[in-house]
Amino acid sequence: MESTQNKTRCPHSKKCGGCQLQNLDYKEQLAHKERTCIRLLGKFCRVEPIIGMENPYHYRNKVQAAFGTTRAGRIISGIYQSSTHNIVAVDSCMTEDEIADRIIVDIRRLLRNFKMTTYNEVTGRGFLRHVLVKRGFQTGEVMVVLVTGTPIFPARNNFTRALLKLHPEITTIIQNVNDRYTSMLLGQNEKTLYGPGYITDILCGLRFRISAKSFYQINPVQTEVLYGKAMEFAELTGKETVIDAYCGIGTIGMVAAKKAGQVLGVEVNRDAVRDARENAKLNRVKNIRFVCADAGNFMVDMANAGEHCDVLFMDPPRTGSDTAFLSCALTLAPRRIVYVSCNPETLARDLNFLTKRGYRAEKIQPVDMFPHTDHVECVVRLDKMN
Numbered sequence: 001m002e003s004t005q006n007k008t009r010c011p012h013s014k015k016c017g018g019c020q021l022q023n024l025d026y027k028e029q030l031a032h033k034e035r036t037c038i039r040l041l042g043k044f045c046r047v048e049p050i051i052g053m054e055n056p057y058h059y060r061n062k063v064q065a066a067f068g069t070t071r072a073g074r075i076i077s078g079i080y081q082s083s084t085h086n087i088v089a090v091d092s093c094m095t096e097d098e099i100a101d102r103i104i105v106d107i108r109r110l111l112r113n114f115k116m117t118t119y120n121e122v123t124g125r126g127f128l129r130h131v132l133v134k135r136g137f138q139t140g141e142v143m144v145v146l147v148t149g150t151p152i153f154p155a156r157n158n159f160t161r162a163l164l165k166l167h168p169e170i171t172t173i174i175q176n177v178n179d180r181y182t183s184m185l186l187g188q189n190e191k192t193l194y195g196p197g198y199i200t201d202i203l204c205g206l207r208f209r210i211s212a213k214s215f216y217q218i219n220p221v222q223t224e225v226l227y228g229k230a231m232e233f234a235e236l237t238g239k240e241t242v243i244d245a246y247c248g249i250g251t252i253g254m255v256a257a258k259k260a261g262q263v264l265g266v267e268v269n270r271d272a273v274r275d276a277r278e279n280a281k282l283n284r285v286k287n288i289r290f291v292c293a294d295a296g297n298f299m300v301d302m303a304n305a306g307e308h309c310d311v312l313f314m315d316p317p318r319t320g321s322d323t324a325f326l327s328c329a330l331t332l333a334p335r336r337i338v339y340v341s342c343n344p345e346t347l348a349r350d351l352n353f354l355t356k357r358g359y360r361a362e363k364i365q366p367v368d369m370f371p372h373t374d375h376v377e378c379v380v381r382l383d384k385m386n
């Protein structure tokens with residue numbers, strides 16, 4: 001009988017805790033996720049077989065590493081041990097982009113060469129806290145964000161030059177200052193040290209600009225599968241008024257705009273909305289506009305103004321949506337809701353609300369966006385009952 005152990009079992013797994021399913025082979029992981037979806041969502045309608053990846057390794061286009069110094073004075077970089085601020089030294093990870101991992105290792109080496117320090121969260125002293133790397137898998141463009149505890153960057157130009165010499169594939173370098181005692185990775189202030197301050201990537205045939213603080217799906221291969229299902233479920237004919245709620249940089253709305261009358265995107269993150277507006281221009285999409293607002297407040301305003309919507313796409317964060325949003329969605333009464341979710345538990349809660357108030361779940365499609373972890377993405381089609 002074939003072993004159920006994953007052949008590339010990770011040496012850091014016990015301390016890191018990020019890949020909860022890495023001891024199962026990939027087929028078993030998919031079966032496990034499918035069972036979770038059926039347990040949580042099966043009461044709403046049939047759950048389709050999960051769509052997995054052909055190559056479920058190094059799929060993450062966004063990699064972040066915490067930097068610190070051991071008691072012996074050695075600089076380390078890696079991942080926080082789950083639920084702690086202890087850094088587990090990791091140079092490569094089976095889920096992360098390999099180019100991004102190599103850049104982070106070289107930044108660590110450069111710190112030593114430049115005699116630069118790492119930030120100490122307890123004393124509030126020191127320089128480098130985190131490094132964030134984002135790579136456009138289609139374009140090859142690479143963003144490096146150096147998150148520092150202080151705005152003062154002594155050897156800035158020489159450091160930037162040395163990094164670019166080692167990694168000419170880097171297209172932009174940003175310094176982000178985060179001097180607060182917080183678990184948030186990025187601070188408010190950022191300064192572009194090299195390049196345009198953003199990268200672009202191509203998804204579903206469209207080009208998207210991505211800033212440091214904007215959300216972009218971390219597995220672009222499966223995102224195309226996910227969005228493909230979302231569009232299939234929406235069954236747009238070219239005439240509809242569509243809302244893309246929690247729209248990020250406008251990806252779902254822009255794909256939908258090709259087949260809709262008009263699209264309105266709403267997103268709370270200002271940088272993401274700026275990206276979304278630029279993305280509409282970049283792709284010459286004229287039938288879309290974006291509003292920077294809390295999605296719940298936006299829906300209340302839409303409902304109060306008696307606005308109309310045929311199809312509502314919603315893709316909230318892991319916490320799911322809220323009652324203000326869902327109640328006003330009922331008032332707007334779109335004939336179809338396409339709900340994209342990265343958390344089947346909050347999805348079940350929100351489906352419970354909607355299916356008790358006039359909507360029926362017609363299709364549920366799990367997509368594996370996060371191999372080796374226990375996270376699973378789903379797209380659901382809900383139709384309004386007459």
Ligand SMILES: C[S@@+](CC[C@H](N)C(=O)[O-])C[C@H]1O[C@@H](n2cnc3c(N)ncnc32)[C@H](O)[C@@H]1O
Nearest residue numbers: 215217246247248267268269294295315316317
């Ligand atoms: C899971 S992401 C989805 C983004 C986009 N649909 C995509 O596929 O790339 C959720 C987005 O919701 C935004 N968000 C979180 N809370 C929000 C709120 N209360 N109102 C509007 N947007 C919110 C986040 O900034 C993030 O961009």
